[in-house]
Amino acid sequence: MSPVLPLSASTRESRRRPATRPAVQLLPFCPESPDPQTEAAAPARGENGWCKGSLDLPPADCPPPQVQTPRVPLVGIARLAANSPVAETKRSSQEKPEYFVLPVKSILNRCESKRVPFDWTINPYRGCEFGCKYCYARYTHEYMEIDGGEFERKIFVKKDASVILARDIAEKYSYESKASGGREAEHIAIGTATDPYQPAEKEYGVTRACLKELAKREGLSISVVTKSNQLVRDIDLYKEIASRSALSLNITVTTLRTRLARLLEPRAPRPDLRLAAVRQLREAGLNVGVSASPLLPGINDGELEAVAEAARDAGAQWFYSGVLFLMPSSAKQFLPFVREKFPKLAKRYEQWYGKNGYAPEDYRKKISERVRAIRAKCGFGSRPWEGMRAASAGPRQMKLGWDAGAISEEMKLGAMAKAS
Numbered sequence: 001m002s003p004v005l006p007l008s009a010s011t012r013e014s015r016r017r018p019a020t021r022p023a024v025q026l027l028p029f030c031p032e033s034p035d036p037q038t039e040a041a042a043p044a045r046g047e048n049g050w051c052k053g054s055l056d057l058p059p060a061d062c063p064p065p066q067v068q069t070p071r072v073p074l075v076g077i078a079r080l081a082a083n084s085p086v087a088e089t090k091r092s093s094q095e096k097p098e099y100f101v102l103p104v105k106s107i108l109n110r111c112e113s114k115r116v117p118f119d120w121t122i123n124p125y126r127g128c129e130f131g132c133k134y135c136y137a138r139y140t141h142e143y144m145e146i147d148g149g150e151f152e153r154k155i156f157v158k159k160d161a162s163v164i165l166a167r168d169i170a171e172k173y174s175y176e177s178k179a180s181g182g183r184e185a186e187h188i189a190i191g192t193a194t195d196p197y198q199p200a201e202k203e204y205g206v207t208r209a210c211l212k213e214l215a216k217r218e219g220l221s222i223s224v225v226t227k228s229n230q231l232v233r234d235i236d237l238y239k240e241i242a243s244r245s246a247l248s249l250n251i252t253v254t255t256l257r258t259r260l261a262r263l264l265e266p267r268a269p270r271p272d273l274r275l276a277a278v279r280q281l282r283e284a285g286l287n288v289g290v291s292a293s294p295l296l297p298g299i300n301d302g303e304l305e306a307v308a309e310a311a312r313d314a315g316a317q318w319f320y321s322g323v324l325f326l327m328p329s330s331a332k333q334f335l336p337f338v339r340e341k342f343p344k345l346a347k348r349y350e351q352w353y354g355k356n357g358y359a360p361e362d363y364r365k366k367i368s369e370r371v372r373a374i375r376a377k378c379g380f381g382s383r384p385w386e387g388m389r390a391a392s393a394g395p396r397q398m399k400l401g402w403d404a405g406a407i408s409e410e411m412k413l414g415a416m417a418k419a420s
Helices: 036-041 076-082 136-142 161-172 200-204 206-215 229-242 258-264 271-283 301-314 328-341 343-353 361-378 404-417
Strands: 098-102 120-122 154-158 187-190 221-226 246-252 288-291
Touching (some): 154 200, 187 206, 200 206, 221 229, 229 271, 246 271, 258 271, 271 301, 288 301
Parallel strands (some): 120 187, 187 221, 246 288
C-alpha cells in the first residue's frame, strides 16, 4: 500500500481554495424588469442615499453596488485539490510548506510529443519545496486554481500512488514502443514536473513506493531526474530495477557556486553534495549522468564547461543542457527576481522573455554547439534513451537537452484530459 496513510479525524477537514471571482457583476440588474422589492427600498430622488449616475460612470461619492455573484463550481483536478485533506506531518518548522493528500486517477501519464525522449511520466507530488526560481512547472498549480507562486508552499502528496501505478502499468504500458519501431519498451521518466526527492519524500515516501512497484517488473525503460543527493537512499531498489530493466539516473547541477545555487534553488542540496551522489551511484554500478539545465543567459552560462568537467570527474557517463524556458506563470516569478538580484540583466530578460517563452534561436544554437563540443572533449557518451524516438522519425538528430516547452505542452493536454 501507499505510504500515505488514512488521516485521523482531527485532520480530515477539507481546505478549500476557491477560484478568485470578480466582486462586481457587470450587469447586476435588468432595467426592463426591475426587482419590485429593490425599487421599494431604494431612496427617492433627493433623499439621503440617493445619487445620480450610471453603473458605468458613477460619481465619485456613489461607487457601483457590490453584488454577490455565485461561485462557479470547481471541476476536475481543481475540485480534487480544493477538497484534499491536510496531510499529517512531523515537521515543526514555521517555514515548512502545507501538505495535502491528493486523490488521483492515474500515476502513469502519457506524453505524445516527439520533442521529448519519453512516452510516460511519473510525478509523485504536485508542487516542489526546492522553490527553484526558474521552475517551468509552476503552471501545474494553476490547473488546481492555485497561483503558481504557491508551487513551493502547497505540496500535494499523491494518494495510493503505488497501487494506482501497478494498475496503470498493467493496463496502459507497452513493451514495444511505437517510437522505437517496436524494438524498445516505452520509456518512463520520473520527475519531469516535480522533484521526486524533495523534502516531502523523507516523510511520505511516495517515490520509494513507486520504485518498489517498478522493481517487481521486467523489461521496463526508466529514467529519473532530481536535484537531490537523497537519490542514494534508494540504491538498493535501483540496483534491483537495473538488473531487470533499462535504468538511467540524472542529477541536475546548474552551477558549482554554492551561493548562486542557494539563490536560484533555495532549498535544494548543495552542488557538491549532488556531485558526490553521482560518484556514489557510479561506484554502485548504476548508470548516471548530469543535467546542467536550465542554462540561464548571463547568470550561469559561463560555467558550462566547468560543470561538465566536474561531472566527468565524479564519474558521470553523459551530460546535457538546455536554455531556460519560461511559461507565463514562471515568468511572473522569475523576471522580478532577475530585476532584484541581477538588475544589469533585467532589460535583456524582458526583451527575450517578456513575450516569448524561449530565448532567441541564435543563442540556443550557440549553446547547442558548446554542449556538443563539451561532450566530445570530456568523452561523454549519449544518454541511454537518446535516439529512441528518432528510430521511427528518420535521421532527425535529437536535441542536447530536454525541451521544457514540449514537456509543458504535453502536461497541459494531460491536465485537461484527466484529473491526475
